[in-house]
Amino acid sequence: MQLTINGKVENLDVSTVMDVLKAKDIDPQLVAIEVNTQMIDQENLETTSLKEDDKLEFLFFMGGGA
């Protein structure tokens, strides 16, 4: 399905948010995820289904200030 991930349109064969993480090899511990501006709790990654044209934001930890 067609998704917008961090502003870029992508076509992925996925049905849940967890599928996207797996497809992109992203550790769920390292990212906060928004689907259509709604934050998704870690516990709900597998149960959150995606539909055509959903907008996802992967927010990675960005640490340093020093």
Add this chain to the structure above:
Amino acid sequence: MSFTEEQITRYSRHILLPEVGGKGQKKLSQAKVFVVGAGGLGCPVAYYLGAAGIGTIGLIDSDVVDLSNLQRQVLHHTPDVGRSKTQSAKEKIQALNPDVQVNTYEERLTAQNAREIIRQYDVVIDGVDNFPAKFLINDACYMENKPLVHGGILRFEGRVMTIVPNESACYRCIFKNPPPAGVVPTCQEAGIIGVVAGIIGTVQATEAVKLILKIGQPLTNRLLDFDARTTTFREIRVKRNPTCALCGPEATLTELIDYDEPEACAL
């Protein structure tokens, strides 16, 4: 308090702005900003806030200046290597603007001292390099009801977000807990383009000035991500999370947490 001729000249480019004027400059001169960390972000933030005539700047850092800091920590000069970062920073700020009072804290911000220090300031700037401290600052600012300008930098990227307690999303609304120690690299481990610290720090300083003057729209409920490789800023809309353990309706966090510090990296 009224301004001297010299001060009117010094701040004339501020005073010329209808949104600032003499009244706004007076607000700046009465404001107290607490900058956590006198490093890559803290240096440009404190430098510009000092130039702007912020009345009191609090600086906390327990480190001494290392030669590898000088590529980005612009308040520290070559002869400062080995000296306390807060002392080095204080000297430069006061050389630039003797009107500014600089309070230095040569220690780490901890669950024990955070609220008591933060309580004495109007705005807080996050310029720290580790996640436990970022969560500590977020939580302490919420508990003391102080606006916080969060910042982070790594490699070619940076991020800023302003947090107004009870009005906008906090850091925990997005990131529930610090990542496991050691899995997210620090600047020390992964590197940083020095000037990215300047870009992010000066955006943080801009936010502080706006908060004090109450002008414009603060960077609340928005994460501003910068990528130097493409010179692009991207804004990500966020909102308060009803399940936030700190600021949500069923909040459970009422005490500050001293997380285990990640392993210090060998320099």
